[in-house]
Amino acid sequence: MLSKGLKRKREEEEKKEEEGLSVDSWWLDQGHPAAAQTPPPVASSSLFDLSVLKLHHSLRQGEPDLRHLVLVVNTLRRIQESMEPTTSLPPVSMPPTAPSVADSLLASSDAALSASMASLLEDLNHIEDLNQVPQPQADEGPPGRSVGGVPPNLGALDLLGPATGCLLDDGLEGLFEDIDTSMYDSELWVPASEGLKPGPENGPAKEETPELDEAELDYLMDVLVGTQALERPPGPGR
Amino acid sequence: MAGAGGGGCPAGGNDFQWCFSQVKGAIDEDVAEADIISTVEFNYSGDLLATGDKGGRVVIFQREQENKGRTHSRGEYNVYSTFQSHEPEFDYLKSLEIEEKINKIRWLPQQNAAHFLLSTNDKTIKLWKISERDKRAEGYNLKDEDGRLRDPFRITALRVPILKPMDLMVEASPRRIFANAHTYHINSISVNSDHETYLSADDLRINLWHLEITDRSFNIVDIKPANMEELTEVITAAEFHPHQCNVLVYSSSKGTIRLCDMRSSALCDRHAKFFEEPEDPSSRSFFSEIISSISDVKFSHSGRYMMTRDYLSVKVWDLNMEGRPVETHQVHEYLRSKLCSLYENDCIFDKFECCWNGSDSAIMTGSYNNFFRMFDRNTRRDVTLEASRENSKPRACLKPRKVCTGGKRKKDEISVDSLDFNKKILHTAWHPMESIIAVAATNNLYIFQDKIN
Numbered sequence: 001m002l003s004k005g006l007k008r009k010r011e012e013e014e015k016k017e018e019e020g021l022s023v024d025s026w027w028l029d030q031g032h033p034a035a036a037q038t039p040p041p042v043a044s045s046s047l048f049d050l051s052v053l054k055l056h057h058s059l060r061q062g063e064p065d066l067r068h069l070v071l072v073v074n075t076l077r078r079i080q081e082s083m084e085p086t087t088s089l090p091p092v093s094m095p096p097t098a099p100s101v102a103d104s105l106l107a108s109s110d111a112a113l114s115a116s117m118a119s120l121l122e123d124l125n126h127i128e129d130l131n132q133v134p135q136p137q138a139d140e141g142p143p144g145r146s147v148g149g150v151p152p153n154l155g156a157l158d159l160l161g162p163a164t165g166c167l168l169d170d171g172l173e174g175l176f177e178d179i180d181t182s183m184y185d186s187e188l189w190v191p192a193s194e195g196l197k198p199g200p201e202n203g204p205a206k207e208e209t210p211e212l213d214e215a216e217l218d219y220l221m222d223v224l225v226g227t228q229a230l231e232r233p234p235g236p237g238r
Numbered sequence: 239m240a241g242a243g244g245g246g247c248p249a250g251g252n253d254f255q256w257c258f259s260q261v262k263g264a265i266d267e268d269v270a271e272a273d274i275i276s277t278v279e280f281n282y283s284g285d286l287l288a289t290g291d292k293g294g295r296v297v298i299f300q301r302e303q304e305n306k307g308r309t310h311s312r313g314e315y316n317v318y319s320t321f322q323s324h325e326p327e328f329d330y331l332k333s334l335e336i337e338e339k340i341n342k343i344r345w346l347p348q349q350n351a352a353h354f355l356l357s358t359n360d361k362t363i364k365l366w367k368i369s370e371r372d373k374r375a376e377g378y379n380l381k382d383e384d385g386r387l388r389d390p391f392r393i394t395a396l397r398v399p400i401l402k403p404m405d406l407m408v409e410a411s412p413r414r415i416f417a418n419a420h421t422y423h424i425n426s427i428s429v430n431s432d433h434e435t436y437l438s439a440d441d442l443r444i445n446l447w448h449l450e451i452t453d454r455s456f457n458i459v460d461i462k463p464a465n466m467e468e469l470t471e472v473i474t475a476a477e478f479h480p481h482q483c484n485v486l487v488y489s490s491s492k493g494t495i496r497l498c499d500m501r502s503s504a505l506c507d508r509h510a511k512f513f514e515e516p517e518d519p520s521s522r523s524f525f526s527e528i529i530s531s532i533s534d535v536k537f538s539h540s541g542r543y544m545m546t547r548d549y550l551s552v553k554v555w556d557l558n559m560e561g562r563p564v565e566t567h568q569v570h571e572y573l574r575s576k577l578c579s580l581y582e583n584d585c586i587f588d589k590f591e592c593c594w595n596g597s598d599s600a601i602m603t604g605s606y607n608n609f610f611r612m613f614d615r616n617t618r619r620d621v622t623l624e625a626s627r628e629n630s631k632p633r634a635c636l637k638p639r640k641v642c643t644g645g646k647r648k649k650d651e652i653s654v655d656s657l658d659f660n661k662k663i664l665h666t667a668w669h670p671m672e673s674i675i676a677v678a679a680t681n682n683l684y685i686f687q688d689k690i691n
Contacts, residue, residue: 047524047578047581050581050582054584062332062333062334062335063332063334063423065423066422066423066441066442066469066472067441067472067474067491067531067587068587070469070470070471070472070491071491071527071528071531071587073470074470074527075524075525075527075528075581078524078527079524082524
């Protein structure tokens, strides 16, 4: 009766723990005065990760539950907006793929489409997992909520940025040969530095590289939900 | 009359004293997925109670006549008919399996000896006729008792066949199948007060059908954007007005309700009324939209009001006032601080239903831990009750339950952290005239009656 499908370490962890729910205040809207009084949020990024995970899971269904999908995407958008309060974003359009893929899945059941989407989602998941490796404190944690005071990854926005750059440098390019890496080669990306690790003293938003603009964010969302992958012409490796 | 109910029957809460009457369903802990009840509905007289389950089956219970047998039984519900309404299907075009789970059952008003109901899964609506056969004819001229045809030349005398009683047989037969009209998942069906048409609603569209015509339906609401990238809202429930056959309402995932008048245009994309409560800025969060998503909408029997259920509350709206509800009842406000965890385990997406009593003086809805809540609109009192096997002694009164939100837990209170979120009561129904309620708890159906009545 609980979430089905995607198995996550978190679920196993929670089953071992008692069923109790924790009180959260960190998800309160940053703009709200009450939020200033509560401990600064460790992460909208955890919530962002969780929402991305849910989005993936939803899209993987043969026939996604539209209500669930729409609510998750809207929540994701809200979180994304709150993570960059400094940049004034125009109303971010719905991640182009989510419902269009859902709709096209509904309409045409293009097996190749869903297969390539699924493989991209796999890659993204793999990236998330790999991203955890350099942080030994978080090795038991699934992408998302950090344990104790461990600086969490910034979530999906980080995945394709500096961290991925590190992975590339480590010679794991083979993993990404199917993916257009022009994004990572872009000089707009600030290489991994301490400045990007969110300290507990500030909201994660302030640590975001200020060079990120709307187009980059849109691109990120696209990649996350697979549009870019689908629109690219097949590379030489395919 | 204090203490008249005896020990364990407090008069607190409502004026009702709800007592256990019956429970249907298997007892064992291992619940088969197919047995999970997915819809509960009384018919117009309340004599029949239908349930649908995830396995696509419909079970109809009938209330026993009170003058028969024990006088204190006050009419128990016993199985009347069981049939397989929907089977799992495979959509070959999309390579998708279509679930057989019954999403909704709606009865038609009775017009003759037979009973009719509509049942629907995600894609297909079926009209079922449930009829009784308690006589059979004997003494045919042209055939033998065992059915073999008799040779006409051998017949020398004619006889009139006579009707003889037989054991009651209840037959369910599908009379109409309304298919291929919904691309998305059907969440609601509603029979019109004209008794000739009904609506079916999915995530993005609402269709109007005539009960006699299966090969076409009219689309009356379509909120699908030209570009699916712009989709931000879906339809979550829809219902026809109980008396005005041209009026319908539909609710959305953004917590809004639109009332449409079919007389104004063929396509009701433009609403006649728009109901939305302004968001309370002090309780704004990332989950505001999700918890505002309306999971059920029901007109009152009078037709003056409608009730909506969102994640944490039930709201009563006056149809003449669009700006805000006239009543808001908190179902389980103690969950507000747990929303993140509930988002994580997907419970925040649970769709609870709600219902009115026959006189519109009380409303009921479900919660977690097999709790359900009742609100008396006149006395403003509310009560939390539990559907459990432990409280299932015959005619035992239900004791009000209380959830402790913090601090010292009193005896008999249960703390929020101890609630079982797997035991959710999503479907409840109230007898249209009497104080009898049906509560679906996973695979069990509980029937409670008011002792005073």
